[in-house]
Amino acid sequence: MSEAAAVPGPAGATHADAFPRPPASIVPLAGLPFVAAALGLLIGSIASDWTWGLNFCHVAGGGAWTAIDLFVGLVVGPIVGRMSPQARAEFSARFMPKMLLLMPTLVTLTLASGFQLARHFGFLDTSYPRHAWVVASFFIVGLMFVIAIGILEPANIAVLFEMRKPRPDGELIGRLMRRFIYTAGIIGMLQLGTLIVMTHLAV
Amino acid sequence: MNERRLPPVIEIGVVAMALCIAGTIYLTSYVPRTPALGPAIGLVVAAAAVVVANAAILSRVGGFNWCLFWKVGRWTLLGYAIIAGMLMFTFIYDRLPTGQLALLVGTLAVFAIDIPMMLAFSVARFEPVARSES
Numbered sequence: 001m002s003e004a005a006a007v008p009g010p011a012g013a014t015h016a017d018a019f020p021r022p023p024a025s026i027v028p029l030a031g032l033p034f035v036a037a038a039l040g041l042l043i044g045s046i047a048s049d050w051t052w053g054l055n056f057c058h059v060a061g062g063g064a065w066t067a068i069d070l071f072v073g074l075v076v077g078p079i080v081g082r083m084s085p086q087a088r089a090e091f092s093a094r095f096m097p098k099m100l101l102l103m104p105t106l107v108t109l110t111l112a113s114g115f116q117l118a119r120h121f122g123f124l125d126t127s128y129p130r131h132a133w134v135v136a137s138f139f140i141v142g143l144m145f146v147i148a149i150g151i152l153e154p155a156n157i158a159v160l161f162e163m164r165k166p167r168p169d170g171e172l173i174g175r176l177m178r179r180f181i182y183t184a185g186i187i188g189m190l191q192l193g194t195l196i197v198m199t200h201l202a203v
Numbered sequence: 204m205n206e207r208r209l210p211p212v213i214e215i216g217v218v219a220m221a222l223c224i225a226g227t228i229y230l231t232s233y234v235p236r237t238p239a240l241g242p243a244i245g246l247v248v249a250a251a252a253v254v255v256a257n258a259a260i261l262s263r264v265g266g267f268n269w270c271l272f273w274k275v276g277r278w279t280l281l282g283y284a285i286i287a288g289m290l291m292f293t294f295i296y297d298r299l300p301t302g303q304l305a306l307l308v309g310t311l312a313v314f315a316i317d318i319p320m321m322l323a324f325s326v327a328r329f330e331p332v333a334r335s336e337s
Contacts, residue, residue: 027278039285039289042289043289043292046292046293046296047296104282104286107286108286108289111290112289112290112293115231115293116293116297119234119235119297124231124232124234124235125235126232126233126236131232134232135228135232138228138231138232139228142221142224142225142227142228145220145224146217146220146221146224149220149318149321149322150213150216150217150220150321151213153322154213154321154322154324154325154326155325157275157322157325157326158325158326158329161271161275161326161329161330162329165330169329172329
């Protein structure tokens, strides 16, 4: 609670003073060149019909997206849940800005290259024998998108802004972080569904 | 906490997103052929109506931190424009039929209002008005 955040700590400093702060810029600017490079590779691969490039973007992007979601939801999440509010805040201050840049980039890489690959290989064609699996992957991706944009990303951004306040609300940050981690876990589980679909397509 | 009773902007925004995504899945499931566009048009129009209603509901909220809302909304729109631009590049490069392309552009336009509104609301709802005015 905000009242709790204003209570002086044992060392005389307020709880708010003890909260680590995210960097002045919510978006980690140093990461932008890497994002630009990744998007450049994607655009070049699409424009030149470079199958290897598309495959790389799809496999590397999708693999990292799945692994990060599962790792955050199932490994990091329970650990963060047991941390002290101070440690949790410190973790969030360093972790959340990176996720703000990393995840949309991975999602864009994976989806745009995946759509192109599906087109190149004729998977989108309704006459393709496993077309139903392709449509199933669209549903799973659509559901993940709704959860990511409707629940996960608002929590991510709200945490970053809350931590920049003069007196951050520790309970609110904890609640939003829990929401972020649970939804990352749910998306990770849905990613397993995508893996099942993709491995069916690869047979 | 700085929470107070506010309209369910996020929940309504999710409904609009779901309608848009349903229309997109319907359209892309038939690529490169063009399906009957009626259902997709209906879904996009319904999504647009939900977004307009959501904006109307939000605009009636008093004592809201609009300054921060617009600040977050603008930056989100910029980020979204990059992603949407990427998707549009793919669709145009693939020479999608005009009807499908127009509907996908319409869907992205609805997203362009819906997503920044949801993200901006999710930040501004926890921010006291006094802070933005100081």
